[in-house]
Amino acid sequence: MAPPIVRGTAAWKYFGDFRDGLLAGQVLVLQVAHPVVAAGVRDHSNYTSDPWTRLMRTGASLSIYVYGGTAGARVEAERLRSLHRTFTGVSGGRRYSALNPAAYAWVHATLVKVPVDAQRFFGRPLSTSELNEYYAQMRDVGRMLGVRxxxxxxxxxAFERYYDTMVADFEPNPTIATLFETIQTVRKPVRWLPDSWWRLHARVQMFLLRATLPPEFRARLGLQWTPDDQRRFTRFAHWVRLASTPIPAGLRTAHMRWIGKLNVWFRAHPRAYRLLIRHDNGPGARPQTHLS
Structure with missing residues (x-):
């Protein structure tokens, strides 16, 4: 039985670490590499036209599971499963559902892996005891989400074997190509942001995506990675590690813990929730995927 997610435990320390955000592009690509997830995003998500609102929604939802308490997590899990029941369609001549058990489990798996990868790249790798505790806690989160x-x-x-086997079977698909195009061409979230900064942001996002994808999958996607790229990434990771590792875990996760608690309140006050996000993201709103 996993210990509850409370201050000082592995999931509490690592799931909401701000460095996890450096792998946002990586996790999105790996999620839509699954053909069922790719079809669902293609047919039911408008992340290409409004990715920033969608990204904030995803972060708000995920924060509840680890930092919003057990009751809040259960309510959010049921809300998401109810919404995802409407995500159905046809892909390659076969019907699909967003609640396809294998696809649903894969999305959860990618989110489990991100904090571990973030620490491996930009922090201190988790010890064996931390990995065991973290994974046991995230298995409990998976159960709350309805993963079988x-x-x-x-x-x-066993999780690492499963994860590597899944990635080994993935191939390029049109949804991944659309995601790459979106990262590089999407409009600025605010007008005052200089165009040169926004272009730099897109280049950095693509660079981090190439740097952190599993190498074999990166090659299958046709993404170039040179020794010079590796040296640049090694320097970047070094400076991130140097600047961020001394920061206490409570500060590295403060934003996600605050968001988690705030969103538990919003789920209990749906009218305020709808007003805040322009009436299209509360209970009963138009369905959105975790990738939206």
Missing amino acids: EQDLPPDWT
Whole structure:
């Protein structure tokens, strides 16, 4: 039985670390690499026209599971499952559902892996005991989300085998290509941001995406990675590690803990929630995917 997610435990320290955001592009690509997820995003998400609102929604929802308390997590899990029941369609001549057990489990798996990768690249890799505790806690989160028990590997070693096997089977698809185009061409979120800064932001996002994807999958996607790129990334990671590792875990996760608690309140006050996000993101709103 996993310990509850409270201050000082592994999931509390690492799931909301601000460095996880450096892998945002990586996790989106890996999610839509799954053909069912790709079809659902293609048919039911408008992230290409309004990615910033969608990204904030995703972060707000995820924060509840780790930092919003057990009751808040259960309510949010049921809300998401209810919305995802409407995500159906046809892809490649076959019907699909966003609640396809394998696809649903895969999305959860990518979110489990991000904090571990973020620490490996930009912090201090988790110890064996931390990995075991973290994964046990995130298995419990998966259960709350409705991931089937048979789709939750029993321990971290089995999870890594499952994860690597999934990635080894993925191939390029049009949704990934659209995601790359969106990262590089989407309009600025605010007008006052200088165009040169925004172009730099897009280049940095693509660079981090190429740097952090599993190398074999990166090659299958046709993304170039040179020794010079690796040296630049090594320097970047070094400076991020140097600047961020001394910061206490409570400060590195403060934003996500605050968002989690705030969103538990919003879920209990849907009218205020709808007013805040322009009436299209509260309970009963138009369905959105985690990738929206």
